Amino acid sequence: MTRTLRTLTVPLDGESAPEGLPSYLVRDDVLCWTRREAGLVGFGEAARFTATGPERFLEADIWWRHLVIEADITDHVECPGTGPVAFGSFAFSKASDHESRLIVPEIVVGVRDGRAWLTQITADDGELTEAGAVAALKGWLESDPAAAVVHPEVFHSTPATLKTGSLSEEDWMDAVTAGVAEIRTGKLEKLVLARDIVATVPEGVNAAEVLRQLAGRYRECWTYGVDGLVGATPEMLIQVEGRTAQARVLAGTLDRRDAVGEAGLPLDYAERVLAGSEKQRHEHEIAIQSLTTQLAPFSEAMNAHDEPFILELPNVWHLASDVKAELAEVEGHVPTCLALINALHPTAAVCGTPTQVAGALIRQLEHLDRGPYAGPVGWLDAAGNGEWGIALRGAVIESPTTVRLYAGCGIVEGSQPEAELAETWAKFRPMLESLGISN
Numbered sequence: 463m464t465r466t467l468r469t470l471t472v473p474l475d476g477e478s479a480p481e482g483l484p485s486y487l488v489r490d491d492v493l494c495w496t497r498r499e500a501g502l503v504g505f506g507e508a509a510r511f512t513a514t515g516p517e518r519f520l521e522a523d524i525w526w527r528h529l530v531i532e533a534d535i536t537d538h539v540e541c542p543g544t545g546p547v548a549f550g551s552f553a554f555s556k557a558s559d560h561e562s563r564l565i566v567p568e569i570v571v572g573v574r575d576g577r578a579w580l581t582q583i584t585a586d587d588g589e590l591t592e593a594g595a596v597a598a599l600k601g602w603l604e605s606d607p608a609a610a611v612v613h614p615e616v617f618h619s620t621p622a623t624l625k626t627g628s629l630s631e632e633d634w635m636d637a638v639t640a641g642v643a644e645i646r647t648g649k650l651e652k653l654v655l656a657r658d659i660v661a662t663v664p665e666g667v668n669a670a671e672v673l674r675q676l677a678g679r680y681r682e683c684w685t686y687g688v689d690g691l692v693g694a695t696p697e698m699l700i701q702v703e704g705r706t707a708q709a710r711v712l713a714g715t716l717d718r719r720d721a722v723g724e725a726g727l728p729l730d731y732a733e734r735v736l737a738g739s740e741k742q743r744h745e746h747e748i749a750i751q752s753l754t755t756q757l758a759p760f761s762e763a764m765n766a767h768d769e770p771f772i773l774e775l776p777n778v779w780h781l782a783s784d785v786k787a788e789l790a791e792v793e794g795h796v797p798t799c800l801a802l803i804n805a806l807h808p809t810a811a812v813c814g815t816p817t818q819v820a821g822a823l824i825r826q827l828e829h830l831d832r833g834p835y836a837g838p839v840g841w842l843d844a845a846g847n848g849e850w851g852i853a854l855r856g857a858v859i860e861s862p863t864t865v866r867l868y869a870g871c872g873i874v875e876g877s878q879p880e881a882e883l884a885e886t887w888a889k890f891r892p893m894l895e896s897l898g899i900s901n
């Protein structure tokens with residue numbers, strides 16, 4: 463039973479962090495959701511909810527709504543992300559043992575549209591004051607466990623090593639071949655198959671450094687850090703602000719290294735190879751269809767790009783489409799983020815179509831518990847606003863020296879196992895680079 467929460471939100475002087483939010487990423491245990499200079503960073507833990515199973519989203523939704531209805535909230539800033547917030551990460555599969563979780567931090571620093579704020583959240587008695595909140599933030603920033611463990615000069619003296627996870631590369635390619643054979647029977651149109659690799663970092667994983675690197679380099683992505691799950695995702699499952707919901711659907715990938723040596727501008731090459739490919743466009747169409755069909759019952763109006771655009775990341779190009787919906791009131795309420803996630807997850811971008819057939823094949827062929835990989839990751843506030851990405855291009859820090867990285871690919875009728883394997887390596891690259899491992 464969590465006690466009643468009390469929260470205080472005050473404006474924060476922008477001068478204190480001229481480089482924006484990433485400059486607060488100084489502890490390995492930081493909770494993080496950032497894109498460019500904006501987002502939320504959390505410290506400490508005032509409350510936590512965990513769940514497994516098919517009802518994990520709705521159980522979390524109920525827990526959060528009870529918590530915030532009871533909460534005593536003083537908010538001097540009032541924008542999405544102020545007041546009490548929870549960071550969360552959910553297991554991909556309803557059958558996973560991995561615990562889905564919502565974590566309410568003790569201190570939150572937020573930045574949005576150039577405005578910064580500080581929220582203190584407590585379940586204890588005692589007065590909340592601006593001076594107290596500033597002092598608590600200072601306390602978290604100064605007791606920096608990452609700095610105590612990692613010394614830059616020794617950071618790479620013992621090289622990190624990599625090994626395959628659940629399946630060898632050959633076995634994973636066999637799984638892709640088996641997936642293509644299933645698609646050819648007509649049972650399903652698309653299947654997303656993932657694999658894992660394990661990095662051992664003898665000097666210890668510096669999670670704060672990983673997050674800073676990802677945030678600095680992958681500026682189009684949302685950099686996330688929740689309880690050992692870290693990464694930078696380019697894919698937005700659902701972003702809710704008031705009555706407006708937005709999603710960014712991706713499917714269709716091209717390694718930017720493939721353009722090396724090609725004539726002409728790299729982006730023209732991407733247009734030709736990605737937007738000009740029947741296979742890639744088909745894969746993309748399936749992903750858009752799945753999202754819009756699931757979102758429609760919650761929406762009064764919806765619009766999506768007619769044509770996908772090319773999303774340029776440092777490692778890959780993607781075919782991308784943004785979808786925007788005006789949420790409808792159902793029984794007098796706009797649906798919450800977690801209710802929407804319950805309907806949308808898993809999308810065809812990370813599971814396949816039809817969902818049930820693809821899900822069963824994933825369990826049969828991957829030999830992998832995806833854990834939080836490809837599950838929703840993000841935050842929500844008391845007013846129902848939130849941002850939930852799909853936990854891609856990420857990893858789970860399993861021990862101080864062990865990191866498990868995940869990557870997957872959409873498989874359709876024309877997929878080639880070798881090409882899909884190469885695509886997983888391109889998708890591992892952001893995490894490998896931020897761990898200081900070259901590939």
Ligand SMILES: C=C(O[C@@H]1C=C(C(=O)O)C=C[C@H]1O)C(=O)O
Nearest residue numbers: 712714715811854869870871872
């Ligand atoms: C499954 C992943 O990515 C998904 C698969 C894509 C594809 O197959 O083209 C593209 C973006 C994501 O929707 C991953 O990064 O692990």
